[in-house]
Amino acid sequence: MGKIKSEIFRILRHVPVSVRRIPEKRLLIILALVVGVLCGLAAVVLKLMVDNLAHFVSGISTGKWNFIYLVLPGVGMLVSLLIVKYVIKRDVGHGVTKVLLAVSKNESKIEPRQTWASLLTSSVTIGLGGSVGAEAPIVYTGAAIGSNVARAMNLSYKNMTILLGCGAAGAVAGIFKAPLAGVLFTLEILLFNISMTSILPLLLSSVSATVVSYIFLGQEPLFPANLIPFSMGNIPFYVVLGFFCGAVSLYFTRTTLSLEDKIKNISGQYKRWALCALGLGLLIFLFPPLYGEGYSSINLLLSGSDSILDETSVFSYLGPNPWVLLVFVTCILFFKVFAMTFTNAGGGVGGTFGPTLFIGGIAGFVMARFANLLGFSVPEPNFVLVGMA
Structure with a gap:
């Protein structure tokens, strides 16, 4: 994994000079779209992995009362525990808290391994029955994608933070198929200075992530409701x-x-x-x-x-x-x-x-x-x- 990371950064450092000379504000807009697409794909991968694992489990029948429920959730927890301990070798829990710490304590830098670590472990945990949500892991994944794209392009701390926020917004938008939810989440939880410099990239990232999610997962909302008129x-x-x-x-x-x-x-x-x-x-x-x-x-x-x-x-x-x-x-x-x-x-x-x-x-x-x-x-x-x- 270390060799792959080094190779990616080596390639990105050799981006054509004509691209690197683009004014940073314009480059930020382009990168927000790129990050949105990547986060949308990450959300799709997480959703499909969780759904396919759950579908596989539902096909395992052990009689009228499905005794497999007694075992599989613990197996999922154990597999995630072993992956974290022996492969990732970093704590990946409490994703939103770690994103806030990265912004306040680590110059918005997140380790490259976090672009896939939470994605993998949470899909195994939830797909095999862990009674938790996928939102915090995908936020951490999206923020890591935004942070590492910004680092590869040598953006300033301010714009790196914005791109990190774009990753979080795109992740939320992709998992819920709701671009406005991604923007509001990021503005309320992660970013403190609201301006057009930050709003536009967040919107572009959220919309592009939602489009990717629509393409691969369909346009049906996550919570289709059969509502009765308000009284x-x-x-x-x-x-x-x-x-x-x-x-x-x-x-x-x-x-x-x-x-x-x-x-x-x-x-x-x-x-x-x-x-x-x-x-x-x-x-x-x-x-x-x-x-x-x-x-x-x-x-x-x-x-x-x-x-x-x-x-x-x-x-x-x-x-x-x-x-x-x-x-x-x-x-x-x-x-x-x-x-x-x-x-x-x-x-x-x-x-x-x-x-x-x-x-x-x-x-x-x-x-x-x-x-x-x-x-x-x-x-x-x-x-x-x-x-x-």
């Missing part, structure tokens, strides 16, 4: 949902920090992995929607379907009882934070943004279904979407 009469329920989601967020944050501290106090990396793999496997076996990102379950709820309680769950024998479904989904709401923390603390690589979307959507469904069981009539898909927001 003023539901506003009080939305207000209650806001308070409920706030309480769930507090629970999510405090539980994550507390559980992480307890797991870190366990001596021995492989002992931590074994305990986390056991806990994660049991949770996914009992509650299959905790497998991976969980976006397919959210899409079921957005479509108005109750099939989230499918035949692979040990609770499916209780039948299509609406109260059973409510209890089942409520358990998912509270156990998702444990599944996420077990995944990251046990050696897996993934982010927390995806799980927060998942928990928000589940919270919206729980409240809407509870209200409907009490005799009210509120649109459950709408509440799922608002809960995610």
